[in-house]
Amino acid sequence: MLKVNLILFLLLWISPLVESGSASQIDPIISAIQGGSSSELARYFNPTISLNINGQQGEYSKNQAEIVLKDFFKKNPPIDFSLVFKNENQSSVSTYIGEYASGQGSYKVFIKVSQVENSFRIYGLDFVKS
DSSP states (O other), X not given: OHHHHHHHHHHHHHSOOOOOXXXXXXXXXXXXXXXXXXXXXXXXXXXXXXXXXXXXXXXXXXXXXXXXXXXXXXXXXXXXEEEEEEEOOTTSEEEEEEEEXXXXXXXXXXXXXXXXXXXXXXXXXXXXXX
């Protein structure tokens, strides 16, 4: 836990927060996580995605990752999810960190996305129990 908090602190200290005055491309992803909707979230996955659910990690196809997340959301229904950090880069890769709360515990969520042409795709997603 100390390690995750230290990493979060360093990221917040090193990288400036981006103001979110208008609707962002990450908003539908936030809504999908808040609603515990693996199918809605999977709409934004790369064809392959690096997925880590509390130490169980691997490379998955879009469909496999959706099934893994469906199981996670079923066992850990969302109470709340909020974004605490975002480092958006319009031309390539962006990183987001959120806090996910369920009845079974709290998780730090690390979302890594890439922008290729006009496509916004998640290539990495981590849920780490805090």
